[in-house]
Amino acid sequence: MFVLYVRYFSNTEIPNHLLSPFFFPFSLRYQMGFRSLFLSTILIAFISFGSTTQNFTSSPNDLKALIGFSRCLESAIPDWNSSTSSDYCTWSGVTCVGTRVVRLELGSTQLTGKICESLACLDQLRVLKLSKNLFTGSLPHSLFHLPNLEIMDFSNNQFEGSIDTTMCSSFTQLRVFKLSSNYFSGEIPRNLGDCSSLQHLSINKNNLSGSLPESIFLLQNLNELYLQDNKLSRPLSEGVGKLSNLLEFDISNNEFSGILPNIFGGLTRLKVFYAGSNRFTGPLPASLVNSVSLQMLNLKINSLAGSVNFNCSALKNIVLINNQSNCSVLFSLMNCLRLEGICLGSSDHFNYGETTC
Structure with missing residues (x-):
């Protein structure tokens, strides 16, 4: 007193x-x-x-959400003890501001089980990382409507089902979205462009199909786009050229077809472009071979043809296995002073440097 x-x-x-x-x-x-x-x-x-x-005063809703999440797990989190629930902000993986949970980071902890709806009650959550675990089942749709979320990482698990088609109606602050190495199927959400703050998108190594939604080309803050190892198809849209801040773009091991569009003149910051193991045909676009920013290029196992004369002021590695334009490429690379690795032949004996074919 x-x-x-x-x-x-x-x-x-x-x-x-x-x-x-x-x-x-x-x-x-x-x-x-x-x-x-x-x-x-x-x-x-x-x-x-x-x-x-x-004294510390807990938030009833946040505490209830964490306990509900833990009860859906088949494996326990060691220091998550309901008898010490008043101190949940000290539990492993939990970060609070005041009494509100703003970060939940439990990656690589061998967790098994499913994700319960209760986790969506953490309405102040900004970072949610549950990667490299053994989660199964589908993700609750309510989880895609956390209004303050900036980073969501569920990569390297065993999730299945579709990606919520209305996710970006609430994810206005989402910057990093990782769902790679799971079993998600269906199409990429049509309203993905409404996630206007998105900088990193990796949904590679799933079973996604269809074409790229046109709204994705509205993401002016996007730096990294990883779509490889899916079943995406149809010609590559010219809308890709609108992603002016793109640094890395990987669409390899899909079913894209047709001619590569001449859109690389607008991608002035692009350093990495991987499009191997697709069904592209025809010549390489002039804007691609004249790119002054491109450092890594992989177009192996396509049906590209025609003469090529690279302007390789930045190019360090190139892979063009099993294409028809390899001979002309070899001569055009003689002036590529920064080149560290070449892989042009149909077998590994035609390699230079350390480029992996």
Whole structure:
């Protein structure tokens, strides 16, 4: 219990020790307003001191969400003990601001089981990382509507089902979205372009099919786009050229077909382009062979043809196995002074450097 004793001093009665630098680092004249200033300072100090002594008060909804999540697991999280529930902010993988959970990071912890709806009650969650575990089943649709989420990483699990088609109606702050190395099927959500803050998208190594949704080309902040090892098909849209901030783009091991569009002139920051093991035909577009930013290019196992003359001011590695334009490519690469690896032949004996074919 705190007792506050307040005494009013006259203009000239204030003791010298209360005017010392310990209390005030500046000098004041004894004016009428000083009395109220002095009392306010004492009261503020008292209130501040009292607030630091308050006990931890948990958030009932966040606690309930965490306990519900743990009950759906087939394997226990060692220090998640309901008997110490008042201290859930100290549990492993949990980060709080005040009493609200803002980060849940339990990657590579060998967790098994399914994800329950209760996890979606963590409405202040900003980071959700559950990668490299053994989760199964589908993801609750409510999980795709956490309004403050910035990073979602469920990669390297055994999830299945479709990706929520309305996810971006709530994910306005989502920057990183990772669902790679699972068993998701169906098409890429048509409204993906509404995730306007998205910088990294990796949904590779799943069973996704169909074409790229046109809305994806509205993602002006996108730096990394990984779509490899799926069943995506149809010609590659010219809309890709609108992704002006793209640094890495991988569509290898899909079923894309037709001619590579001449869209690389708009991708002035692109450093990595992998499109191997598809069904592309025809010549390489001029904007691709003249790219001044491209460092890594892999177009192996397609049906590309025609003469090629690379302007390789930045190119370091190139892989063009089993295409028909390899001979002309070899001569055009003689002036590629930065080149560290070449792989052009139909077998590994035609390699240079350390490029993996």
